[in-house]
Amino acid sequence: MHEERRTKRTKPTRHLLWRWRGNPLRRHDDIVEAWTVLAVWTVIALGGPAVAVVTAEAADDSFTQQRGERHAIQALLVDSTVDTGLSGRGTMSDRVRATVRWTASDGSARTGQTLVDIGQKAGSKVVVWLDDTGRLTREPQSVTEAAVEAAVLGTGAAVALSGFAYGAGRVVRWRLDQRRYDQWGREWEQTGPQWRRKTT
Numbered sequence: 001m002h003e004e005r006r007t008k009r010t011k012p013t014r015h016l017l018w019r020w021r022g023n024p025l026r027r028h029d030d031i032v033e034a035w036t037v038l039a040v041w042t043v044i045a046l047g048g049p050a051v052a053v054v055t056a057e058a059a060d061d062s063f064t065q066q067r068g069e070r071h072a073i074q075a076l077l078v079d080s081t082v083d084t085g086l087s088g089r090g091t092m093s094d095r096v097r098a099t100v101r102w103t104a105s106d107g108s109a110r111t112g113q114t115l116v117d118i119g120q121k122a123g124s125k126v127v128v129w130l131d132d133t134g135r136l137t138r139e140p141q142s143v144t145e146a147a148v149e150a151a152v153l154g155t156g157a158a159v160a161l162s163g164f165a166y167g168a169g170r171v172v173r174w175r176l177d178q179r180r181y182d183q184w185g186r187e188w189e190q191t192g193p194q195w196r197r198k199t200t
Contacts, residue, residue, distance in 0.1 A: 029176045036176075040169035047165070048158040056154030063146035069132045070140045075102035078111065080122040094118050100126060104134055112136040 078099040095115040104110050114136045116126050131137045141149065 027180075029180055033173055033176050036169055036172045040165050043165040044162045048162045051161045052154035052158035054154075055157040056150040059150040059153045060146055063141050063150065066140040067146075070129050070137055072127050072129050072139075073102055074125050075100040075128045077116060077120055077122055077124045077126050081116060081118050081120045100128055100136075102128060110134070 078101055081096050081098050094117060096118055097113050098116045099111060099113050100116065101109060101111045112135070114128050115138070116128075120126065129137050129139045
């Protein structure tokens with residue numbers, strides 16, 4: 001009874017590892033295929049998480065740098081955004097591009113276009129963001145937003161690497177199958193006539 005249970009449990013393992021065991025039916029292509037499968041799953045299991053962590057950390061560092069380089073100032077709205085014509089048209093955004101005027105650090109007046117909230121009159125005070133060179137830029141992401149996007153980018157990188165590794169492994173195995181089919185065909189061309197002579 002116990003011996004029968006052990007036999008049943010070891011059959012799947014033996015089936016999966018047959019290419020690694022020495023036997024007269026194993027060929028060189030079988031060994032190559034076994035190493036290919038091992039390499040693919042190693043890349044997926046170890047390389048995927050590693051790439052995810054590296055990508056997420058790089059993205060988070062970039063977002064942190066943006067928060068350090070960008071700063072908010074007050075500006076005057078030049079264009080009114082009350083009647084933009086965008087409301088009621090199914091737009092998913094409550095911000096539009098408009099012209100603003102602000103005073104640079106050297107005291108000079110600057111104008112430019114940036115995204116502002118809808119429903120403001122010309123002359124209203126708005127908050128805009130500048131980079132280190134004094135040019136208008138987008139508001140940097142918050143810590144929470146940056147963490148979420150970094151996680152998404154890391155996951156995407158891991159999925160991309162795993163997909164590439166799996167696809168490459170499938171191509172290699174397909175090529176090995178084609179070689180085996182060709183080899184079997186050549187061997188049958190040699191042994192087939194002998195079998196036909198024996199059966200006639």
